[in-house]
C-alpha cells in the first residue's frame with residue numbers, strides 16, 4: 001500500500017479511536033500503541049505532559065511505546081522536547097546528530113518529530129516520535145502527527161485526564 005494511503009487509513013482509525021475513548025489517558029495509551037504498531041518508521045512513540053503547577057515547568061513522560069527512555073522528566077530549556085513545548089511549534093529534525101538540542105534516547109534514533117498539544121490555547125504537553133530512519137517525518141507524516149495531537153488536546157479539554 002502506498003505511504004499516502006497508509007497514512008490516510010491510519011488517520012481514519014485514529015479518529016475512530018478518539019470517538020471511542022472516554023478519557024484522554026485511554027486515548028493516549030491506545031494512540032501510542034496504534035501508531036507504533038502500524039508505522040514501520042515510528043520506532044518510539046510517546047507523550048510528555050506538563051506537570052501541573054511545577055516551577056520551573058517540567059515535561060513528564062506519559063504513555064509511550066518503544067524502548068524505555070532515560071528522559072522521563074525534561075525541563076523546557078532542554079532537548080527537542082523542551083524546544084517544542086517552550087515555542088509552541090512543531091519541531092522536525094531530519095538528522096538528530098546534527099541538532100545540538102537533541103537528548104539521546106536510543107543510539108538507533110535518526111530523526112524525530114515533536115508536536116505540542118494545546119488545551120484552551122496553552123501548551124499542555126506534546127507528542128514525540130523517534131525514527132530509526134533519517135528524515136522519516138515527511139509533510140504527510142507531520143500532518144498525521146499534528147492531527148493526533150489535536151485530538152488529544154480536544155480530549156484533555158472535554159474529558160479531563
Ligand code: SME
Nearest residue numbers: 069079080081102103105
Ligand atoms: N529526544 C528527545 C528526548 C526524548 S526521547 O526522544 C524519548 C529530546 O531531544 O528532547
